[in-house]
Amino acid sequence: MNISKALEEIKRADHLIFVSLKYTRTVDVIKSIIERMITAIDCLMDALFEHAQKKKKIKVLPTAPVVKAETIKKLYSDDVRIVEMMDFYLSLRKISKAHFTKREEYRRHVTMIATLEEGIIEISIDVIKEYFEKIKQFIEYLNEGVLKK
Amino acid sequence: MRKIAIVSGKGGVGKTLVALNLTTALKEFGRDVILVDGDLRNANIGVYLGALNLPFTLHDALKYKKHITEIVYRHGSGLKIIPGSISFENSVEVEPDRLKEVIDGLEGKCEAVIIDSPAGISEESLAAIDAADELILVTNPEMPAVTDALKTIKFAEAAGKNVIGIILNRVENQRHEIHASHIQSILGKPIIASIPEDHHMKRSAHLKHPVVYSHPNSHVAALFKDLAAKLIGQEYKSRLTKEDIKKVFANFG
Numbered sequence: 370m371n372i373s374k375a376l377e378e379i380k381r382a383d384h385l386i387f388v389s390l391k392y393t394r395t396v397d398v399i400k401s402i403i404e405r406m407i408t409a410i411d412c413l414m415d416a417l418f419e420h421a422q423k424k425k426k427i428k429v430l431p432t433a434p435v436v437k438a439e440t441i442k443k444l445y446s447d448d449v450r451i452v453e454m455m456d457f458y459l460s461l462r463k464i465s466k467a468h469f470t471k472r473e474e475y476r477r478h479v480t481m482i483a484t485l486e487e488g489i490i491e492i493s494i495d496v497i498k499e500y501f502e503k504i505k506q507f508i509e510y511l512n513e514g515v516l517k518k
Numbered sequence: 519m520r521k522i523a524i525v526s527g528k529g530g531v532g533k534t535l536v537a538l539n540l541t542t543a544l545k546e547f548g549r550d551v552i553l554v555d556g557d558l559r560n561a562n563i564g565v566y567l568g569a570l571n572l573p574f575t576l577h578d579a580l581k582y583k584k585h586i587t588e589i590v591y592r593h594g595s596g597l598k599i600i601p602g603s604i605s606f607e608n609s610v611e612v613e614p615d616r617l618k619e620v621i622d623g624l625e626g627k628c629e630a631v632i633i634d635s636p637a638g639i640s641e642e643s644l645a646a647i648d649a650a651d652e653l654i655l656v657t658n659p660e661m662p663a664v665t666d667a668l669k670t671i672k673f674a675e676a677a678g679k680n681v682i683g684i685i686l687n688r689v690e691n692q693r694h695e696i697h698a699s700h701i702q703s704i705l706g707k708p709i710i711a712s713i714p715e716d717h718h719m720k721r722s723a724h725l726k727h728p729v730v731y732s733h734p735n736s737h738v739a740a741l742f743k744d745l746a747a748k749l750i751g752q753e754y755k756s757r758l759t760k761e762d763i764k765k766v767f768a769n770f771g
Contacts, residue, residue: 422594427569428567428568428569428593428594428726429564429567429568429569429572429591429592429593429594429599429601430591430592430593431572431573431574431589431590431591431592432590432591432592432598433587433588433589433590435588436573436574436584436588436589439573439574440572440573443571443573
């Protein structure tokens with residue numbers, strides 16, 4: 370159920386990348402893609418919690434997003450991909466809340482420049498596509514591996 | 519936001535289970551309620567619910583590491599809790615002074631907060647009483663528990679808190695027990711619920727669930743729902759009255 374919600378979100382992100390961003394080339398679209406990605410990972414976290422509950426690994430679930438990610442890191446500490454995805458989720462959340470500026474809007478190299486405590490992150494069309502692929506592969510990984518166990 | 523502390527004069531009267539089940543019953547009535555483990559030295563709500571290894575607890579909020587809204591957890595029963603830390607270090611190091619300020623951080627996030635307080639009159643129990651506006655006192659029908667309860671009431675009233683009433687817990691209706699009317703006159707507060715010793719409570723504790731969730735049709739679950747309904751001023755009919763039974767049979771001519 371949660372996996373299908375994640376897939377729906379990722380489909381929306383797909384449309385935003387390959388249609389909206391392709392034709393508008395604006396940072397606002399990059400920002401909405403990041404929001405979609407965060408929601409998709411949120412759904413994946415719920416799927417992981419459901420799985421952990423079935424395995425009787427956890428009885429109470431956190432409600433705050435950051436604590437959810439930290440809890441999943443603890444629950445699946447032996448799975449590097451899950452731990453990495455949680456760190457990625459936390460940095461996406463930081464990016465979405467960070468102050469940002471725009472570079473080369475309406476051009477092929479449109480870039481969102483987010484200022485984080487850790488430093489500056491530049492998100493171009495190529496970077497956002499990389500993020501998108503990463504999440505898509507992670508969904509496959511969960512669907513065909515972890516959640517089937 | 520209503521802030522109700524569940525207190526007792528003596529330990530071991532069943533305060534935590536009352537707090538757990540009352541909160542669950544309030545949730546059953548559709549209320550957005552959060553149960554806070556205010557027993558900072560002996561936090562055990564997590565233990566009762568089978569949640570021992572939580573990344574952040576109320577102790578982190580007291581130490582400024584997290585905001586209280588970040589440490590709300592949801593149990594399988596739908597119950598929202600803010601657990602305390604069960605670690606020895608945290609229990610020893612805790613500074614209860616900030617409890618009120620931390621709990622006030624939930625303002626606007628829920629309709630009511632139920633605070634499971636420590637027993638007796640200690641620095642921690644005073645902090646829990648201070649954090650609440652209303653109190654419910656839990657006692658057993660035995661003289662040591664009742665005399666200690668009286669002290670807690672006196673203290674709470676001196677602090678200007680409204681004591682809603684008494685919950686008599688683990689009532690067995692044995693001859694050695696003090697009668698409810700005597701307890702009421704000793705404590706000078708109304709008895710708002712009388713919960714019997716019930717095997718469903720033990721079973722639910724074993725299942726790590728509140729009895730209201732694991733055994734919703736049990737007599738004891740109905741009593742907690744009755745109590746919750748009283749607190750929110752809602753009508754609740756837990757059992758068929760004689761009039762209801764007459765109506766049912768009237769249909770058969």
